[in-house]
Amino acid sequence: NQKRTEKSRVGIFDESLREQLMRELRLRDHLENAIHRHELFLVFQPIIATNTGRIEAVEALLRWQLDGEMIPPDEFIAVAEQYGFIRSIGLWVLGEACLAGKRMQKHNPELGVSVNVSIQQLLDDDFPDEVAATLKRTGFPAHSLDLEITESLFAHDKKRLIENIRRLKQTGIQVSIDDFGTGYSSLSVMQEFDVDYVKIDRSFIWSMDTGGRAIVEAVSQIAASFNYKVVAEGVETEEQRRLLTNMGVEYLQGYLFLPPTPEDELIPHLL
Ligand code: C2E
Ligand code: MG
Ligand code: MG
Ligand code: MG
Numbered sequence: 510n511q512k513r514t515e516k517s518r519v520g521i522f523d524e525s526l527r528e529q530l531m532r533e534l535r536l537r538d539h540l541e542n543a544i545h546r547h548e549l550f551l552v553f554q555p556i557i558a559t560n561t562g563r564i565e566a567v568e569a570l571l572r573w574q575l576d577g578e579m580i581p582p583d584e585f586i587a588v589a590e591q592y593g594f595i596r597s598i599g600l601w602v603l604g605e606a607c608l609a610g611k612r613m614q615k616h617n618p619e620l621g622v623s624v625n626v627s628i629q630q631l632l633d634d635d636f637p638d639e640v641a642a643t644l645k646r647t648g649f650p651a652h653s654l655d656l657e658i659t660e661s662l663f664a665h666d667k668k669r670l671i672e673n674i675r676r677l678k679q680t681g682i683q684v685s686i687d688d689f690g691t692g693y694s695s696l697s698v699m700q701e702f703d704v705d706y707v708k709i710d711r712s713f714i715w716s717m718d719t720g721g722r723a724i725v726e727a728v729s730q731i732a733a734s735f736n737y738k739v740v741a742e743g744v745e746t747e748e749q750r751r752l753l754t755n756m757g758v759e760y761l762q763g764y765l766f767l768p769p770t771p772e773d774e775l776i777p778h779l780l
Contacts, residue, residue: 511727516696521712530741532705533588535714536575536584536588537588537591537592538579538586539575540573540585540588540589540592540594540598541592541594543573543575543598544597544598548573548574548575548659549571549572549573549598549601549700550571550572550771551569551570551571551572551602551605551606551609551772552569552570552572552769552770552771553567553568553569553570553609553613553622553769553771553772554567554568554570554762554767554768554769554770555567555762555766555767555770555775555778556568556621556623556740556760556761556762556764557760557761557766558759558760559753559754559758559759559760559761560693560759562647564617564620564778564779565618565619565620565621565760566621566622566623566655567610567613567621567622567623567775568622568624568625568762568769569602569605569606569609569622569623569624569625570582570625570659570769571586571598571602571625572769573585581702582640583649586627589627590628590629594631595627595629595630596629596633599626599627599630600630600639600643602624602625603624603639603640603643604643604646604647606622606624607622607644607647607649607654608647608649608705609644609772610622610649610653610654611647611648612646612777613772613773613775613776614653616779616780617774617779617780618655620653620779621653621654621655621683622649622653622654622655623655623656623657623685624654624656624657625656625657625659625687626656626657626658628659628665631658631670631673631674632665632666632670632673633673634669634673636673636677637673637676637679637680640654640656640677640680640682643701644680650681651680651681652680652681652682652683654682654683655682655683655684655685655705655706656677656682656683656684656685657685657686657687657708658674658684658685658686658687658704658762659686659688659692660686660687660688660689660691660698661678661688661691661692664692667701670701670702671701674703674704675693675701675703678703681704681742683706684702684703684704684705684706685704685705685706685707685708685740686698686702686704686706686707686708687700687708688708688710688742689707689708689709689710689728690709690710690712690713690724690728691710691712696731696745699731699732699735699737702737703748704737705737705738706737706739706740706763707728707732707737707738707739707743708739708740708741709725709728709729709739709740709741709742709758710742710743711742711743711763712743713725713728714724714742714743714744714745714749714753714763715743715745715749716742717749717752717767718748722752725741725752725753725756725758726756729756729757733757738759738760739758739759739760740758740759740760740761740762741753741758741760741762741763742762742763743762743764744761744762744763744764744765744766745763745764745765746765747765749763749765750765
């Protein structure tokens with residue numbers, strides 16, 4: 510009997526692994542043509558200035574609808590990275606975000622736009638030139654663009670990252686560290702990389718009422734000492750807003766304000 514249980518457990522494991530692989534391959538096959546099939550689109554989530562309550566910037570977040578099903582970005586971005594589509598998709602996202610930013614700036618001329626970038630884009634020595642070319646093509650001002658780099662990226666080829674970030678910043682854009690605190694190298698990252706914003710990961714914001722307050726406070730003080738502006742991600746409650754405001758965190762983002770929103774629905778909020 511013991512043996513039978515073992516065997517069926519292995520069977521179940523194989524089955525779910527197989528299903529997972531089939532799904533991955535299906536996503537890969539569709540993702541390759543998703544841009545041309547107009548299955549990809551952007552939504553925008555506001556970043557709020559704590560002291561004025563106004564929308565300072567919007568973060569572009571990619572969405573994929575495949576045969577009526579919304580595929581979560583955490584899933585399809587990983588597929589795009591694994592199968593080599595992320596550079597072309599990332600460049601498309603950047604162009605669309607700049608065009609949308611240009612339209613939205615008609616309603617709020619100082620509005621910033623943040624775009625998430627993947628490690629493979631940042632390790633590509635052509636990327637800084639592609640960013641410059643996209644800004645030129647779309648007419649979106651460099652100082653209004655912010656590229657968000659996930660902290661775990663910094664485990665990679667450090668010299669190349671530092672050099673490419675330096676070249677990116679020469680174009681006049683801003684750079685953020687995203688999901689700050691989730692990687693292993695947090696503090697040295699702040700010291701070694703020349704960035705403008707540090708986005709404290711939402712897991713820390715959510716732990717504020719169960720002891721995480723000291724962490725958020727310490728991170729924002731250290732960031733301030735390096736002259737980085739701090740953004741709190743995933744703000745969902747008034748209590749979190751109150752605590753973060755009292756700590757002097759300059760920018761807030763989360764469902765408390767607005768979820769990721771289509772461009773046309775965002776316009777009334779920009780006025
Ligand atoms: P991220 O850049 O850290 O984006 C924040 C994520 O948190 C978004 O999930 C957003 O919808 C979600 N979020 C914002 N506020 C709240 C809140 O108050 N509560 C909760 N529960 N969630 C909140 P989303 O859109 O599913 O994106 C997931 C991740 O996928 C992003 O994390 C980013 O790493 C990646 N991603 C999205 N779009 C792109 C893209 O165009 N390029 C690349 N390379 N990555 C992208
Ligand atoms: Mg982000
Ligand atoms: Mg984040
Ligand atoms: Mg992320």
